[in-house]
Amino acid sequence: MLRVFAPSGRVPVVLAADGDAGAMVMEEVVPGTEAESLPRQAMPQRWGELLAALHAVAPPADWP
16 A cells, blocks of 8 residues: 555655565654644644545556
C-alpha cells in the first residue's frame, strides 16, 4: 500500500521489500509535531488534506 500511495508524497518511501520474508526497508521517518500538539481546530482540515491526497492517487493498472 505504501508503494501504491507513494505518488501522494504523504507516505514513507519503500526502499526494498521481500514479501516471502515479510520484511521491508523504508526511509527514515523523522518525528515532527505530534497531532496532539496541533490546534484542535486545525485537525479536521489536516486529516481532510491527507485523505484527499491519498484518494487522488490513481490505482495502478494491474490493481486487483
